[in-house]
Amino acid sequence: MSWKDSIIRQFGKLNPKFLASIEKGMKAIPGVSQKIDAEYAEVMVELENSAKPYKNKFTRFTEIPQTGRSHAEILLEMESMRALEESHWKDGFVSGAVYHGDQKHIDFLNQVYAINSQSNPLHADVWPSATKFEAEIVAMTADMLGGAGQDVCGTVTSGGTESIMLAMKTYRDWAREKKGITRPEMIVPITAHAAFDKASQYFNIKTIHIPVDENFRADVEAARKAVTPNTIVIVGSAPSFPHGAIDPISELAELALQNNIGFHVDACLGGFVLPWAEKLGYPVTPFDFRLPGVTSMSADTHKYGYAAKGTSVVLYRGNELRHFQYYTTTEWPGGLYFSPTFAGSRPGALSAACWAAMTSVGAQGYLSATKKILETAEFIKKGIREIPELHVLGDPLFVVAFASESINVYKVLDYMSHKSGV
Ligand SMILES: Cc1ncc(COP(=O)(O)O)c(C=O)c1O
Incomplete structure (x- = not known):
């Protein structure tokens, strides 16, 4: 657990400015500064690895290749990226990034493009x-x-x-x-x-x-x-x-x-x-x-x-x-x-x-999609309300945010991402 996590666990969510001033104070203690820096370095490596999953897996271009690559090679490479890292949203666990995942709809838009x-x-x-x-x-x-x-x-x-x-x-x-x-x-x-x-x-x-x-x-x-x-x-x-x-x-x-x-x-x-x-x-x-x-x-x-x-x-x-x-x-x-x-x-x-x-979905399509969204949002809100450690923030209609006073909500995020395999 990082020092920030343990502070949040003990004192709940703190004002970021206050947290920054604690950090500054702690860094003045001998030995602590190195520990914090090491923790940051670790987090940065983790971030780097998750933002650049293709490092060492595919050829890296830093200049235009002398001879153009074959279309087949390029397409194959892109297909493998998609298969390796970029299809998780299809499992339905990504929120707010893809709004219409239906393959027929996507194929149709690609044809139009x-x-x-x-x-x-x-x-x-x-x-x-x-x-x-x-x-x-x-x-x-x-x-x-x-x-x-x-x-x-x-x-x-x-x-x-x-x-x-x-x-x-x-x-x-x-x-x-x-x-x-x-x-x-x-x-x-x-x-x-x-x-x-x-x-x-x-x-x-x-x-x-x-x-x-x-x-x-x-x-x-x-x-x-x-x-x-x-x-x-x-x-x-x-x-x-x-x-x-x-x-x-x-x-x-x-x-x-x-x-x-x-x-x-x-x-x-x-x-x-x-x-x-x-x-x-x-x-x-x-x-x-x-x-x-x-x-x-x-x-x-x-x-x-x-x-x-x-x-x-x-x-x-x-x-x-x-x-x-x-x-x-x-x-x-x-x-x-x-x-x-x-x-x-x-x-x-x-x-x-x-x-x-817009013209293919039509009013009926938007109506039925909205009905499903609102019903799903009700289901999510009900589920969250049944967990005593969590509470829904405000009274939202279809974009649902939740928080907790007793547990670290970022851990919930971690756990849910892990559960979905993301
Ligand atoms: C309420 C609201 N306004 C503006 C934006 C910005 O939209 P975009 O990411 O398409 O620039 C978003 C994105 O999620 C949003 O939720």
């Missing part, structure tokens, strides 16, 4: 199908998220992080032009995804963190107090990644509306579950464009939209707001250049596969 593998939405004149697919992905997602009959528009992005970062950059530029805000601030619950912090660092937007309540939902009063003349946007999650909690979206949306600031709902995880859960009769409070204060949303097609990895949708209330996301230059010697997202060239095949996933 193959047909469109050269497509690049940057060259809309060469691949007009990419424009059609993306426009329809956005339209279908907007319709699903309460945008029907409203002026909701958006773009396809490469994933949740890009959707979130684009939205934050959009608010920054909108607030600069419309309100003259040059020192922008965003109000973000501490449980919101790290992508918001990334946006804050990339785009120089100050993050004002607000706490969450005992059920891990954003504290609306704290948000109210945090609003200043520099606030450009408030953020809410539906649900959040750490605890699966849905923030009080309608209250936060109302607050934003009253103050004429943006309100972004991060529905990267829930965007393709909550609308169907609501239809199935689960208690889902309003979280989308049906609330007038919601001005943007992120929803990940590559999660519960069942598309291949590499797509998400960012939606805005109104073209005017979306306009601030775009990049255009007319001055470049290379010609007129326009791109709606961060990338220039993009994989049109992924948009085609996303469109194919």
Whole structure:
């Protein structure tokens, strides 16, 4: 057992800053520093081995080979990697990495990818199908998220992080032009995804963190107090990644509306579950464009939209707001250049596969998948509640987090991974 484990076992979970200060103090004791360093070295070797399982098993390329390798050799090597290390998720023990494991669905998406593998939405004149697919992905997602009959528009992005970062950059530029805000601030619950912090660092937007309540939902009063003349946007999650909690979206949306600031709902995880859960009769409070204060949303097609990895949708209330996301230059010697997202060239095949996933799964498919997810989540929550040492955090719908006051929960993780053979 490491020194940190034994402290956690005796005193329960400690504040990481406090743990760091204990570490500093302990390191000052003669002999202890070497022991801690040796422990770190051991952990690093373990990490290195698990992150690089192919070391010494396959040829390592550090320069382009003189003669190209045969396709058969390359394919065989990739198949062996898959067989050796990368098929564990198929046993059903991986959480949150693969969202649709059905082989027929995967084969279908691969076929779609193959047909469109050269497509690049940057060259809309060469691949007009990419424009059609993306426009329809956005339209279908907007319709699903309460945008029907409203002026909701958006773009396809490469994933949740890009959707979130684009939205934050959009608010920054909108607030600069419309309100003259040059020192922008965003109000973000501490449980919101790290992508918001990334946006804050990339785009120089100050993050004002607000706490969450005992059920891990954003504290609306704290948000109210945090609003200043520099606030450009408030953020809410539906649900959040750490605890699966849905923030009080309608209250936060109302607050934003009253103050004429943006309100972004991060529905990267829930965007393709909550609308169907609501239809199935689960208690889902309003979280989308049906609330007038919601001005943007992120929803990940590559999660519960069942598309291949590499797509998400960012939606805005109104073209005017979306306009601030775009990049255009007319001055470049290379010609007129326009791109709606961060990338220039993009994989049109992924948009085609996303469109194919959405139109092949269909509303009935999403409904029945959501039913199974919610029933499984109930089963998991019930199972956890039956174990006296564990408790479910908050009151989650389908993303379930649990903790323990009496045992080291990381050991539970270790044990479960070991049990599954991962
Ligand atoms: C709530 C939430 N927002 C954003 C993201 C970021 O998504 P991505 O990993 O696709 O960038 C995630 C990822 O799990 C998420 O759960």
